[in-house]
Amino acid sequence: MDTEEAPMAGGAAVHVLVFPWPAQGHINPMAHLAVAFAGAGAHVTFLHTDHNLRRLGSAVAAASPRLRFLSVPDGLPDEHPRSVADILEIGRSLATAGRVAYRALLASLLQPQPGGHGGADAGTGAGGGGCFPPVTAVVADGLLTFAIDIAEELGVPALAFRTTSACSVLAYLSVPKLFELGELPFPPGGDLDEPVRGVPGMEGFLRRRDLPSPFRRHGDDHDVGPMLQPVVEHITQSFKQARAVILNTAASLEGPVVAHIAPHARDVYTIGPLHAMSPAPATASAASLWKEDDGCLPWLDARADRSVVYVSLGSLTVISLEQFTEFLSGLVAAGxxxxxxxxxxxxxxxQNAAVQEAVRAAAGNSKAAGVVEWARQRDVRRHRAVGCFLTHAGWNSTLEAAVEGIPMVCWPFFADQQTNSRFVGGVWRTGLDMKDVCDRAVVERMVRLAMESGEIRASTQALARQVRRDVAAGGSSARELKRLVGFIGELAMPIQCAAIHDFELLDNSIQS
Structure with missing residues (x-):
């Protein structure tokens, strides 16, 4: 969507602070949204953690003179791994050290600021130019409820961005009902294929194994595990506090699900897939925490159309050596x-070097397998040589495959990925759900089926056409983004009127 010349509604000077959870899968869609806001005429401050901004380095050169990057500390030492196993610790640290720095920074941004740096001791920054007006709205990751609360306390309207699928969000919102019906907690040793009641619109479809991974905890009503309760509280609180909830999805993908979510929020905007509505180069340079290897693109250029299996399990998935061996053997056997x-x-x-060597050795031919530490994901997934995608079913990856019409083999790792995988296999029928299985024979069979099934390919192409209509001019997602841009513009008007009123009072006081 080209919004570069489309000013924000109402003619107000709009400045949006965008604050993602500090993980790759959360940063990506919120970076696309930031670029869309800047293209619509708003000034945008994109708030990283200090650790991530240092990791990005010079890559955060501004994509627009209206877009800049600032940061606050996450409260963890530099040497901390910040891995998937540390998610709860990261959240606690952000909610303490990050909260203090964020409040100070946001308070400073209520005054006009230079484009390059925020002017607050709590924040460091890069990119942008000129003068930024006072911040008029905050769009915070739905997991960062403190960012929403503090913004509203300071008089800044706040919106929540849920970066996961709508179907997984609805599952979390349904937790009270699941307890009421006795679906939670799962009994120890219970059958994971048992159907689950209590998630609206998914009765008889979702199994226990299809619910987000934290649901697999055992215990009584007051002990649902160390991960489930905090996430449920975050979602519920952010829905109650935020002026609106933003979802990176489309009507053709999750329209009926969004209808069940809408009563829980003041308003809901479905504006995805955002990556298909935002210029890739400008966004990717400011979003990727990993150094991208473009060397795989010439390798793909030399392959036949739809002949390559692309394998990527995302930025957080960790597998055992045994699982790696099963994946590798199955891929080689698929041929x-x-x-x-x-x-x-x-x-x-x-050792990663040993693992990569094992891939090459098992393939038996350097032309039969390629290995990279990180790829330019969007360019790879849309490459003509890619025939299917073996994926963790993260929401960003699922959306990218949907837009490009690539059949998927889903091996979900955690969080919303279990639910996404079920929808890929059972609702959209654009791939295969391989959750909870890591066996070379199953990998071989499913990869072959995804590569060779005309029925799956036809479903993926049909869905891709519909999603592309959603994001095109006049489509449902494009209209929703335009509506969101208008709402953000309207939010700026009362803030600026109040600022003018305060200035007039101060001026009258000085003159008297």
Whole structure:
């Protein structure tokens, strides 16, 4: 969507602070939204943690003179791994050290600021130019409820961005009903294929194994595990406090699900897939925490159309050496060339160099397999040579595959991925759900089916056409984004009127 010349509604000077949870899967869609806001004429401050901003380095050169990058500390030491196992610790630290720095920074942004740096001791920054007006709205990750609360306390309207699928959000919102019906907690040793009641619109469809991974905790009504309760509280609180909830989804994907979510929020905006509505180069440079390897693109250029299996399990998934071996053996047996993204920290208790060598050795031919530590994901997934996508079913990856019409083999790792995988296989029928199985024979069979099934390919192409209509001019997502831009513009008007009133009072006081 080209909004570069479309000013914000009402002619107000709009300045939006965008604050994602500090993980790749959360940063990506919120970076796309930031670019969309800047293209619509708003000034945008994108707030990283200090650790992530240092990690990005010079890559955060501004994509627009109206977009800049600032940061606050996450409260953890530099050497902290910040891995998937540390999510709860990261959240607690952000809610303490990050809260204090965020409040100070946001308070400072209520005054006009230079474009390059925020002017607050709590924040460091890069990018942008000129003068930024006072901040007029905050769009915070739905997990950062303190960011929403503090904004409203300071008189800044706040919106919540849920970066996961709508179907997983609805599952979390349904937790009280699941307890009431006795669906939670799961009994120890219970059948994970047992259907679950209590999630609206998914009765008889969702199984226990399809609910978000924290639901698999055991205990009584007061002990639902160390991960489930905090996430449920975050979602419930952010829905109650925020002026609106933003979802990175489309009507063609999750329209009926969104209808069940809407009564829980003041308003809901479905504006996805955002990556298909935002210019890729400008956004990717400011979003990727990993160094991207473009060397795989010439390798793909040399492959036949739809001949390559692209394998990427995301930025957080960790697998055992045994699981790695099963995946590798199944891929080799499937008989198709494959390109595998293997992060240095992905295979537990092993050396990444040895793992990469095992891929090459098992393939038996350097032309049959490619290995990179991180790829330019969007360019790879849309490459003509890619025939299917073996994925963790993270929401960003699921959306990207939907837009490009790529069949999926889903092996979800955690969080919303279990629910996404079920929808891929059972609702959209654009791929296969391989959750809870890591066996070479199953990998081989499912990869072959995804690569060779005309029925699956036809479903993926049909869905891709519909999603592209959603994001095109006049489509449902494009209209929703325009509505959101208008709402953000309207929010700026009372703040600026109040600021003018305060200035007039001060001026009259001085003159008297």
């Amino acid at each position: 198709h060339p494959f390109l595998w993204v293997l992060r240095p920290d992905m295979v537990a208790a092993s």
